[in-house]
Amino acid sequence: MNSKLNSPYAVINLAPGLQHNGTTQSWIGGLLYVDDLALMSTCPRELQAMLHVCQEWSVRSRMQINTQKTKVMAFFETPSLQKARGGQHRPGPTLPPFHIHAPFPTSSPCSYLIAEVLQFEYLGLILDPKLTMHFATTEAIRRATHGQSVTQTVYYSLRYNKKRSQLTPTQNLGLWKSTVLPHFLQNLRYIQSTTDVKKLLTSLNLSLARALHVYGDHTALLADTGVPPLTLIQYTHLAQLHFRLTKTRSDTLPATLFKTFNKSLAFRTLHPSTLDYHIRNSFHQLHVDPFVDPLAHMTTLPHRSRERASRYYALP
Numbered sequence: 001m002n003s004k005l006n007s008p009y010a011v012i013n014l015a016p017g018l019q020h021n022g023t024t025q026s027w028i029g030g031l032l033y034v035d036d037l038a039l040m041s042t043c044p045r046e047l048q049a050m051l052h053v054c055q056e057w058s059v060r061s062r063m064q065i066n067t068q069k070t071k072v073m074a075f076f077e078t079p080s081l082q083k084a085r086g087g088q089h090r091p092g093p094t095l096p097p098f099h100i101h102a103p104f105p106t107s108s109p110c111s112y113l114i115a116e117v118l119q120f121e122y123l124g125l126i127l128d129p130k131l132t133m134h135f136a137t138t139e140a141i142r143r144a145t146h147g148q149s150v151t152q153t154v155y156y157s158l159r160y161n162k163k164r165s166q167l168t169p170t171q172n173l174g175l176w177k178s179t180v181l182p183h184f185l186q187n188l189r190y191i192q193s194t195t196d197v198k199k200l201l202t203s204l205n206l207s208l209a210r211a212l213h214v215y216g217d218h219t220a221l222l223a224d225t226g227v228p229p230l231t232l233i234q235y236t237h238l239a240q241l242h243f244r245l246t247k248t249r250s251d252t253l254p255a256t257l258f259k260t261f262n263k264s265l266a267f268r269t270l271h272p273s274t275l276d277y278h279i280r281n282s283f284h285q286l287h288v289d290p291f292v293d294p295l296a297h298m299t300t301l302p303h304r305s306r307e308r309a310s311r312y313y314a315l316p
Contacts, residue, residue, distance in 0.1 A: 014057045044091035067112040089116045137196040144183040176211040189237040235282035
């Protein structure tokens, strides 16, 4: 469940209530980022109970939950499990749909239904129930297309403006790299399907050709403009993610989860859809040993220094 809080203050008092409400053995709780709260549970009844806890806390804190932006999504749920809980939008066969009860105004208290959706944008990444990331790929192409429109608008507005000089090819390329290229690279590490990566590459090649008005060999154009192949960038991003999860801060929640659920299994036994598989494959493609710390000489320095150095660390 993902919800928007109209004020992020005093949220520290919410965690104990959620934790005491946990009824399953595997309990993570809520992930809070600024005013965005994501609740996770393996039990739909527990999720509804956690919603009640959040609403009670918001009333005590004189805040309110934005029900328009609050959604529920079930990940990897089979049809039998959905039928057992009474169907979509319901936490149980005998329970009402997911909802938040608002006691104010006291003259007419009411309940707001929480819709269960098949796609949701969480911190800029569009998720789907099977985590295929197909929607994320489509959204990246859409945003890049919008950035391309902005680039073309600036280019033509200066081209036909007699009072201003036209953009040079270098300036035009710099504008494209700042407004279009980031949309292709932002969530590249989460794209699992080879087909989706090829779609991104095709869209990137066409966008770059249109921006520079150079049509021909796409590989040569990428090399001349200093844009590495998306596959190589993806491998690098995955290797950097592994470095952050295992070397810079091993006591964080993502690092703990990665260590817990990614055991030392043989590469051939890993499922191709798992994160561990893609990280291991990136190391294999880049010829990098994951057990060697590339910043071993900085082990005595603070974490902040190692994090800063990892941004500039070049993989061989």
